[in-house]
Amino acid sequence: MPHTTSKSQVPVPVQMAQNGQTSRQPPGKDVSPSIIRVLVKTPNAQEEFVVSDDTTVSQFKEAISTQFKCNVDQLVLVFVGRILKDQDTLYQRGILDGYTVHLVIKSKNGPPPQPSGPHGPLLMDLGPREGIGKVVGNGGRQPIIPIRNTVPTPIPASEPEKAKAQSQIPQPRTAERMAQMLESPVIQQLLSNTELMRQLIMDHPEVQQLMKQNPEVGHILDNSEILRHTLDLARNPAMMQEMIQRPDMPRPPEGFWDDPQLLEDLSSGTRFTGSMLQLLVQNPHLAAQMMLFMGSPQLYEQMRQQLPTILQQMQLSDLLLALANPKASQALLQIEQGLQMLSTEAPALLPWLTPYLWGLGRSGFPEATAAGAQSKEASGPQGRGKTDTRYQPLAILQRLQALAGGYSQQMQPPEVRFRPQMERLRAMGFRNHNANLQALIATEGDTSAAVRRLKRSQAS
Amino acid sequence: MEPTNLYPVKLYVYDLSKGLARRLSPIMLGKQLEGIWHTSIVVHKDEFFFGSGGISSCPPGGTLLGPPDTVVEVGSTEVTEEIFLEYLSSLGESLFRGEAYNLFEHNCNTFSNEVAQFLTGKKIPSYITDLPSEVLSTPFGQALRPLLDSIQIQPPGGNTFGRPNGQS
Numbered sequence: 001m002p003h004t005t006s007k008s009q010v011p012v013p014v015q016m017a018q019n020g021q022t023s024r025q026p027p028g029k030d031v032s033p034s035i036i037r038v039l040v041k042t043p044n045a046q047e048e049f050v051v052s053d054d055t056t057v058s059q060f061k062e063a064i065s066t067q068f069k070c071n072v073d074q075l076v077l078v079f080v081g082r083i084l085k086d087q088d089t090l091y092q093r094g095i096l097d098g099y100t101v102h103l104v105i106k107s108k109n110g111p112p113p114q115p116s117g118p119h120g121p122l123l124m125d126l127g128p129r130e131g132i133g134k135v136v137g138n139g140g141r142q143p144i145i146p147i148r149n150t151v152p153t154p155i156p157a158s159e160p161e162k163a164k165a166q167s168q169i170p171q172p173r174t175a176e177r178m179a180q181m182l183e184s185p186v187i188q189q190l191l192s193n194t195e196l197m198r199q200l201i202m203d204h205p206e207v208q209q210l211m212k213q214n215p216e217v218g219h220i221l222d223n224s225e226i227l228r229h230t231l232d233l234a235r236n237p238a239m240m241q242e243m244i245q246r247p248d249m250p251r252p253p254e255g256f257w258d259d260p261q262l263l264e265d266l267s268s269g270t271r272f273t274g275s276m277l278q279l280l281v282q283n284p285h286l287a288a289q290m291m292l293f294m295g296s297p298q299l300y301e302q303m304r305q306q307l308p309t310i311l312q313q314m315q316l317s318d319l320l321l322a323l324a325n326p327k328a329s330q331a332l333l334q335i336e337q338g339l340q341m342l343s344t345e346a347p348a349l350l351p352w353l354t355p356y357l358w359g360l361g362r363s364g365f366p367e368a369t370a371a372g373a374q375s376k377e378a379s380g381p382q383g384r385g386k387t388d389t390r391y392q393p394l395a396i397l398q399r400l401q402a403l404a405g406g407y408s409q410q411m412q413p414p415e416v417r418f419r420p421q422m423e424r425l426r427a428m429g430f431r432n433h434n435a436n437l438q439a440l441i442a443t444e445g446d447t448s449a450a451v452r453r454l455k456r457s458q459a460s
Numbered sequence: 461m462e463p464t465n466l467y468p469v470k471l472y473v474y475d476l477s478k479g480l481a482r483r484l485s486p487i488m489l490g491k492q493l494e495g496i497w498h499t500s501i502v503v504h505k506d507e508f509f510f511g512s513g514g515i516s517s518c519p520p521g522g523t524l525l526g527p528p529d530t531v532v533e534v535g536s537t538e539v540t541e542e543i544f545l546e547y548l549s550s551l552g553e554s555l556f557r558g559e560a561y562n563l564f565e566h567n568c569n570t571f572s573n574e575v576a577q578f579l580t581g582k583k584i585p586s587y588i589t590d591l592p593s594e595v596l597s598t599p600f601g602q603a604l605r606p607l608l609d610s611i612q613i614q615p616p617g618g619n620t621f622g623r624p625n626g627q628s
Contacts, residue, residue: 042550043547043550043551043553043554043555043556044550044553044554044555076539076543076546078537078538078539078543078578078579079581080580080581081469081535081536081537081538081539081578081579081580081581082464082537082538083464083538083539083540083543102547102577102578104543104546104547104550105546105550106543106546107546107549
């Protein structure tokens with residue numbers, strides 16, 4: 001065997017292998033030994049050793065033991081999962097230049113005891129499941145239960161939660177639509193209703209749980225100032241951008257929203273990430289809540305119910321402009337009549353048409369409802385609760401036309417505009433054409449109000 | 461002349477989001493992620509993983525996460541249980557203390573990768589170790605980084621390792 005003495009005399013750190021002093025390896029090795037750098041890695045540290053590749057493992061261990069200040073028999077060298085045996089050379093084990101060899105230094109007292117002590121319920125409050133370790137005898141180390149800002153959902157959900165989580169998730173299509181809706185200015189209005197938002201968030205049981213764990217969440221919700229501030233920021237993407245750069249919640253800066261480049265940058269991402277993520281960054285607790293929010297069917301439902309009203313308001317201004325065009329209102333009338341026909345002939349189709357019906361208004365017009373109900377005796381069976389298919393046809397249209405107000409008046413004389421109401425009034429018994437017309441003009445086409453007006457004038 | 465035994469080494473892969481990531485990642489991140497992966501190494505009939513409580517072990521599939529979503533055959537090792545436990549102990553005192561846990565930089569998958577290389581010389585599949593950078597390369601991930609950084613994951617059901625007095 002080659003001399004080993006030279007190796008053990010080499011001072012720490014081992015730098016050079018004396019190339020010529022080690023004799024050649026066993027027969028069969030034609031290539032001269034080459035110098036390789038081997039990285040020896042322990043859990044705590046790592047050292048690089050430059051050795052000849054015909055060094056035996058035992059020689060190598062000697063060097064290592066010097067370096068790491070331990071006994072040779074404490075060393076276990078592992079390479080590609082194989083324990084290196086003393087009599088092999090590094091070359092034989094395939095250890096080439098730049099490779100890493102793992103080192104385990106056995107403790108003097110033998111292997112450590114197997115861990116014990118189960119973790120308490122940490123994340124899901126579902127109770128610990130006892131892990132059955134082997135040897136008990138921990139020696140006093142406590143399981144650490146640090147929970148900083150954990151998010152209750154969606155991270156680890158166990159089996160019973162799994163089904164619930166899956167049923168809570170809106171389909172991607174819907175989620176996308178929701179994301180788009182979130183961006184619209186109408187939703188911004190909703191967000192500005194801090195009371196509502198706060199209510200929505202507080203109603204969620206998991207939020208309440210979160211609040212118990214993190215009292216500061218409760219503070220944030222309670223402090224309407226912060227909430228308003230946050231929601232203000234949700235409406236103003238540019239302010240958000242500023243906020244990100246100064247995370248310690250300063251006063252909102254001014255003048256940044258004039259920067260078109262900034263706005264473009266912000267909105268160039270996916271529409272969802274635009275303002276929503278800014279909101280989330282500002283308020284990490286709100287982020288957690290938003291994630292809950294998206295996973296909760298109750299909140300989602302509430303949101304959905306609010307949305308039609310809001311959407312309707314949003315669409316109204318467009319509608320007003322559209323109605324200024326008489327041809328458009330004619331077309332709308334035809335649609336109305338078509339829908340009317342459908343409701344008698346094929347009421348089952350009505351739920352499919354509710355998106356269109358929303359635009360034409362629901363319960364936002366109470367007077368029109370009353371008037372519409374009169375003319376809608378023939379309507380088919382009512383639709384499902386939220387769609388409220390007791391839609392009001394012509395009256396709604398008239399109402400909208402009335403709202404269009406100035407536009408229509410310029411386009412059409414009231415006689416034409418109020419023709420259906422006029423006919424209704426006449427059917428009710430008001431024969432004074434002019435009086436009817438005047439009343440309708442005064443009430444802007446509101447039939448029942450016109451009726452009251454006429455009655456009043458008749459009585460006087 | 462002792463016979464060298466070869467012990468199989470497996471990687472258990474869990475999707476922490478239970479499918480949520482696959483559905484929501486296009487919306488939230490702008491890219492498709494198949495899952496939020498948590499991994500553990502199974503060898504010598506035990507499952508070993510790293511969480512905010514440090515290195516833990518349990519019977520295979522014994523955490524509250526239930527059975528793994530995927531099992532990857534990493535390879536086999538000659539490292540005996542005794543040596544392995546020594547190794548894990550020193551790891552648990554140095555590189556993989558509980559306080560060292562960080563969701564992005566130093567998580568359960570970092571641990572699994574390290575252990576897999578020690579035991580077999582092989583790394584774990586890259587789609588797992590690439591996950592943090594995948595998330596961080598999105599605006600959403602960047603923006604939520606402060607929040608995500610503070611998240612500590614510790615699947616319940618395991619027993620923690622630890623040597624009371626650091627001996628080497």
